[in-house]
Amino acid sequence: MQNRKQLYFSHKQTPELAKVVEPLKERAEKEGFTIVSNYRQADIIASIGGDNAFLQAIQKTEFKEDSLYVGISLDNLGFYTDFHINDTDHLMSSIANDEVEVRRYHTLEVTLDNESPFYCLNECSLRSNVIKTFVIDVYIDDTYFETFRGDGMIVSTPSGSTGYNKSVRGAIVDPRIPSMQVSEIASINNNDYRTLGTSFILSEDRQLKLKIVQDGNDHPIIGTDNEALSIRHAHELRIRLADKNIKVLKLKNNSFWDSIQRKFL
Ligand code: NAD
Secondary structure, eight states: OTTOOEEEEEOOOOHHHHHHHHHHHHHHHHTTOEEOSSGGGOSEEEEESSHHHHHHHHHHTTOOTTSEEEEEESSSOOSSEEEETTOHHHHHHHHHTTOEEEEEEEEEEEEETTSOOEEESSEEEEEOSSSSOEEEEEEETTEEEEEEEEEEEEEEOTGGGGTHHHHTTOOOOOTTSOEEEEEEEEEOOSSSOOOOOSOEEEETTOOEEEEEOOSSOOSOEEEETTEEEOOSSOOEEEEEEEEEEEEEEEETTOOHHHHHHHHHO
16 A cells, blocks of 8 residues: 555546545645546546445446555445545544555456457346347356346346345355356246246356347347446357456455445344
8 A cells, every 4th residue: 555656536527526526635645645637547546426436436447457446435335435535534544554455356257249348346237128028048158057038137246246136136245255146137937938036156267158039139238337338239248257356445344244234234
């Protein structure tokens, strides 16, 4: 941390937010940091806002592996944000007193047909864009597993398992377990159509292939964290745990399970 001095701020470009962030920038400069306007030069990237701002910061700065990310919230603390904008003293003293640690979060690598891969920190979701059942052939390591019919599927990272995945009754996975979880969104299960009907978790060396059955559904919505990809004529998604890990500055006394308890119980 001591050697990291090039600091980039990621936030919505509104006059109100610029006003809120200005004192933080001044404070950081007094502490010896240099504020950079190009994230490629940064070794620390501070996201200002909630979890959604954090997810956008990661996507916009291209999952920069040599940077340390820090989430600074404007209101309640989230899953990726351990610090509050009105409590910069706490942030600075935590760093000075060695009360922080770097946590590594797994990401997903998603390849659509023959395009370049893209990455997700929470999840990749695949949904129909028409009111019609969506049919997906699911393969694990190139072996046919099942045919899904319903609204769509979610593939989440462990840290994303508390997001969209949880809303469809997926399990919460400890981010220390390198894995990805596959969950259904409203599958049809009857005597004609059958899927596993529960979420399943794949280990880090598995590859998942989702083949879209082109039955009027060749324009699906592909969600990557909080962005939708506008891709026409998608045929096949290949998803695996990426080699890229994201490094996030967290308070030592705020473990993943502390956040779960604080947010959900
Ligand atoms: P948003 O800003 O409306 O955020 C939705 C909520 O999800 C917020 O309370 C946020 O704190 C929380 N969240 C984000 N990442 C989380 C995580 N890893 N664990 C626990 N909570 C998390 O929505 P957005 O910015 O458009 O999307 C961000 C995320 O919201 C997506 O990546 C997805 O996980 C989630 N989402 C959930 C649903 C759902 O539950 N039905 C639908 C769409 C998106």
